[in-house]
Amino acid sequence: MPRLFTALEIPRDAALSLSLLRGGLPGARWIDVENYHLTLRFFGDIEGHVADEIVEALDRVDRPSFQLTLSGVGAFGQKKPHAVWAGVTPSPEMNALQAEIERISKRLGLPSDPRKFTPHVTLARLRNTSPLDVAHYLSARGNFATVPFRVGRFVLMSSRDSVGGGPYIVEEAWPLNGADARAASRSASASEASRIMR
Numbered sequence: 132m133p134r135l136f137t138a139l140e141i142p143r144d145a146a147l148s149l150s151l152l153r154g155g156l157p158g159a160r161w162i163d164v165e166n167y168h169l170t171l172r173f174f175g176d177i178e179g180h181v182a183d184e185i186v187e188a189l190d191r192v193d194r195p196s197f198q199l200t201l202s203g204v205g206a207f208g209q210k211k212p213h214a215v216w217a218g219v220t221p222s223p224e225m226n227a228l229q230a231e232i233e234r235i236s237k238r239l240g241l242p243s244d245p246r247k248f249t250p251h252v253t254l255a256r257l258r259n260t261s262p263l264d265v266a267h268y269l270s271a272r273g274n275f276a277t278v279p280f281r282v283g284r285f286v287l288m289s290s291r292d293s294v295g296g297g298p299y300i301v302e303e304a305w306p307l308n309g310a311d312a313r314a315a316s317r318s319a320s321a322s323e324a325s326r327i328m329r
Contacts, residue, residue, distance in 0.1 A: 133289035135174040135182060135302070137189070137232050139225070140286060141167040141252060145201055145277040149217055149252060152204065152275060156215065156268045158260035166299050167252050169219065171285060172232045173244055181239070186287065186303050188235045196283045196309030197224035201252060202276035204269050208257075212265045216251035217275060225250065228285060228307075283307055 141149065146167050153161045174185065203218040219225070229248055237243065257265070287303040 133176075133291060133300075133302075135177045135185070135287060135289050137171040137174075138168040138286055138288050138299075139171065139199070139282055140284075140301075141169065141201075142280050145280050148275075148277045149201065149254065152217065152254055152272055155271070156255065156257070156260060157264055158258050159215065159255035160258070161255045162253055163298075168288065168299060169250055169252050171225075171229045171248075172236060174236070174241060181241075184239055185235075185241075188239060189232070189287065189303070189305055192228070192231055192235075192285075192305060194228045194231065194307050195224060196281055196307040197222060198279045199225060199282050200277060200279045204254070204272050204275055205251070206257075206265050206269060210262060212257050212260055212262055214256050215254050215265065215268065217254060219250040219252075220276075222250075225282070232285075281309070283309065 146164050149167055150164045177185070199222055200220040201217045202220045205216055205218055206212045207214045207216070226248075229250075233243075233248075284304050284306045286301045286305070288299045289302050290299050
């Protein structure tokens with residue numbers, strides 16, 4: 132059974148910037164560049180009919196597209212670090228989108244996520260890495276930041292149970308309102324129209 136979660140994709144330029152943070156940390160299993168993403172809401176192992184309900188509910192989300200900047204680095208697990216990540220500059224629009232998905236999850240009766248939403252992109256999972264090594268790694272990269280990028284959609288992703296996370300597959304995608312999203316939906320409806328005309 133796949134694990135499902137909603138996420139924001141990381142565009143190529145930002146992913147390349149993130150990839151420069153790889154290396155220099157003993158015991159780190161680095162995430163493949165194509166698997167970088169920012170999780171909005173983790174659902175876990177979901178039955179097919181519940182997945183359909185989630186998709187149907189997310190079809191009604193109506194939010195604007197927004198700018199996002201990845202900045203700073205951090206780690207989860209102070210005394211026993213288990214992951215390093217890149218952070219996100221505060222974004223009210225992203226938080227509003229995440230809060231709406233959270234409300235939808237509650238309405239569908241899904242168990243609430245015990246962890247507080249901390250927007251991040253996981254860079255590596257750690258095993259037996261010393262807190263001192265992690266501290267050195269983070270202090271050397273503390274001024275990390277990407278060029279701002281436009282978030283034009285959010286997605287439902289699936290992952291199989293594997294070591295290190297991934298591969299992640301986009302199962303569904305929902306455009307956010309804005310110039311990019313409108314252009315995408317226009318071309319989609321144009322191709323739909325041409326399909327109907329045949």
